[in-house]
Amino acid sequence: MISGGGTGGHVYPAIAIANAFKARFEDAEILFVGAKGKMEMQKVPEAGYTIKGLWISGLQRKLTLDNLSFPFKVLDSLMKSKKIIRRFKPHAAVGVGGYASGPLLRMAVKNKVPAIVQEQNSYAGLTNKMLAKKVQKICVAYPNMDRFFPAEKVVLTGNPVRKDITELADKRATAATHFGLNPDLPVLMVLGGSLGARTLNDSMIQNIEKLIDSNVQVLWQCGKFYHTEMQEKLAKVVNNGSVKLFEFLKEMDLAYAVADVVISRAGALSVSELSIAGKPTIFVPSPNVSEDHQTKNAQAMVESNAAVLVKDTEARGSLIDRAIELLKDEEKKAQLSSNIKAMAKPNAANEIVDEILKLIA
């Protein structure tokens, strides 16, 4: 049983673990448990798995009507989790962070189901911190996570990444055809995390003409909340077809394969995937996340000269110029590519499956 979600940064590692488990045990039965109305309720069935939804959300920092219903939601989710666990009788439960994994994993532990959590970030999330005392193992992606978790439970596996993203060699030509790009001209990919990023979108709109004049082609993922607005704004500037706007990229492997330089938020999974893909990257960490954890995620890369960091507050001014400069600098691109690749942990999903199997045994 695998539980969690809310954003791509939780959902895709969950799917990667399920796929790695299925690859070893074809007949394994896997059930996902997510939060009603959240991204996992759509993405998990698309990946071929069954998911059940709990009525659960986060606690808001200010007093809202939603907060009044929070205790009821927790109680309802705990009861529903208990029922789901009793019916499905899992051999193990894995929590990937996000609202639903709290009640599900608590109930799993209470019902003596071996339990693991997977923490994607260099700064531990609230749900995982609460579960840490109860579960048997905590699979992490960054060193020194015993600041948050009992040291004897921590295993450094890296973040589980979808298999197609670990196999990019020879996909560039197919990818260029797929996106309608000229394989001989440079490609910039702009990635705002699973939900899109206002700063990156504004920087793009302000600089479209500069990019086109520099012969740069762009794969620009703007996020579902910004799509209509960006489409309208893009229609007003001259676009010779070399700027491709997407609400959400389904074929991330192809997008990574064709990108020469990437501008990205520093969500944990983006960082892990870009490392595996070996892409020269400019990270613009989101300032809107707890404890500024995206800056911490990106910092590890920057300290190893494996990526460039531009602060969110400075992005509107200089980001696109720096990307154009980097696209032209072959030496710097090669150096960043080889250094970021050295940080990759492409076997994480399999190592997590090993940990699950040890617990079951």
Ligand SMILES: CC(=O)N[C@H]1[C@@H](OP(=O)(O)OP(=O)(O)OC[C@H]2O[C@@H](n3ccc(=O)[nH]c3=O)[C@H](O)[C@@H]2O)O[C@H](CO)[C@@H](O)[C@@H]1O
């Ligand atoms: C705003 C916010 O709360 N962000 C958090 C969220 O990130 P968020 O979900 O935004 O970002 P991540 O970078 O961790 O993961 C994004 C995932 O979505 C996929 N993807 C993205 C765009 C797209 O068009 N298509 C696509 O498939 C990526 O390939 C990746 O697998 O969870 C991460 C992991 O806990 C945290 O580090 C982030 O700080």
